[in-house]
Amino acid sequence: MGKVHVLMRKEDIDTEKIQGKIAVVFDVLLATSTIVAGLYYGAKEIIPVLHGKEALKExxxxxxxxFILVGEYEGITLEGFLNPNPLALKRHIQKKTVILSTTNGTVAIHKAAPAKRIYAASLLNGKAVARALRxxxxxxxxxxxxxxxxxEFSMEDFYGAGYVLDCLLCEQNVEWEMTDAAFTAREFYRGAGECTENILLSSRVGQMLQRFKMxxxxxxxxxxxIFDMVPYLNERKALVKGGEDCYVGYTPS
Structure with missing residues (x-):
C-alpha cells in the first residue's frame, strides 16, 4: 500500500527524509502550470534553475x-528574460530549451532533488499525474x-494537491494511506466544489497576477x-514530457 503526504511549503522539505520518495511539485500560479503548458505547446525541454544568475550560466x-530565458523574481520579470506567462510563451517555445527561473516553483523542484522521482503538477494535468502515480x-x-x-502557504497549491488526491483516490482498486495533511487537502478541494476560478482569483498570488493584468x-x-501529460525530471536535470509510463529511466542514486 502506498502512502501519501502533503507539504504546505517548499521550506518544509527535509532533504534526507525525501530520499527514496516520489515528489510531486505544485506551483499552480505559475511555475508548474507554465512547465506543463510549455511542454504541451512544443518546448523541447524545460530546465529549472534557482535564480537568474544560474539561468545565465546554464x-x-x-x-x-x-533556447529562451524565462524568469521572474517576486512577480517581476527578470531583465533580459521573458515572463513565465503560459499563454504569451506559446509562440516562443517551439522545439526550444526553456531555461526557467522562478521565485518558488523551480526552487521547490531543486529542494526536492534527492527524491527518487520528481514530477511537475498543476490543475491542467492533475488527472494525468494521478494516473501516473497509480x-x-x-x-x-x-x-x-x-x-x-x-x-508562506499558498491556497492554490493546496487546492491543486487536493485535486490530484481526489483523482488518485477515485480508483477503487488501489488503496492509499493518507496523512492528515493529505486528507485535509482532499477535503478542501472537495469542499470548494466547482469554484476553481474563484480559488485562484482570491488567492494572494492570484490577486498579484490580476494587478499585472494576467x-x-x-x-x-x-x-x-485538460492535458494528458506528466513532466518529469530526467537524468540531465531537465523537465521533459511523459505519460503514464514516465517512470522508466533515471533514478537518482
Whole structure:
C-alpha cells in the first residue's frame, strides 16, 4: 500500500527524509502550470534553475537560437528574460530549451532533488499525474509538495494537491494511506466544489497576477485535467514530457 503526504511549503522539505520518495511539485500560479503548458505547446525541454544568475550560466555555450530565458523574481520579470506567462510563451517555445527561473516553483523542484522521482503538477494535468502515480507508484511514499509563496502557504497549491488526491483516490482498486495533511487537502478541494476560478482569483498570488493584468492566464490555468501529460525530471536535470509510463529511466542514486 502506498502512502501519501502533503507539504504546505517548499521550506518544509527535509532533504534526507525525501530520499527514496516520489515528489510531486505544485506551483499552480505559475511555475508548474507554465512547465506543463510549455511542454504541451512544443518546448523541447524545460530546465529549472534557482535564480537568474544560474539561468545565465546554464545558457553559456548554447547555440543562441536553441533556447529562451524565462524568469521572474517576486512577480517581476527578470531583465533580459521573458515572463513565465503560459499563454504569451506559446509562440516562443517551439522545439526550444526553456531555461526557467522562478521565485518558488523551480526552487521547490531543486529542494526536492534527492527524491527518487520528481514530477511537475498543476490543475491542467492533475488527472494525468494521478494516473501516473497509480500506474507506477502504488507501493511508494508520495510527497505532494506545495511550493508556497516566499515562505508562506499558498491556497492554490493546496487546492491543486487536493485535486490530484481526489483523482488518485477515485480508483477503487488501489488503496492509499493518507496523512492528515493529505486528507485535509482532499477535503478542501472537495469542499470548494466547482469554484476553481474563484480559488485562484482570491488567492494572494492570484490577486498579484490580476494587478499585472494576467486574468486570462488565471482562467487558463484553472482548467482541470485538460492535458494528458506528466513532466518529469530526467537524468540531465531537465523537465521533459511523459505519460503514464514516465517512470522508466533515471533514478537518482
Amino acid at each position: 545558457a553559456e555555450n548554447r547555440v543562441p537560437d536553441s 500506474a507506477n507508484h502504488a507501493d511508494d511514499t508520495i510527497i505532494l509538495v506545495c511550493a508556497g509563496s516566499s515562505g 486574468e486570462e492566464d488565471i482562467y487558463f490555468i484553472a482548467q482541470r485535467g
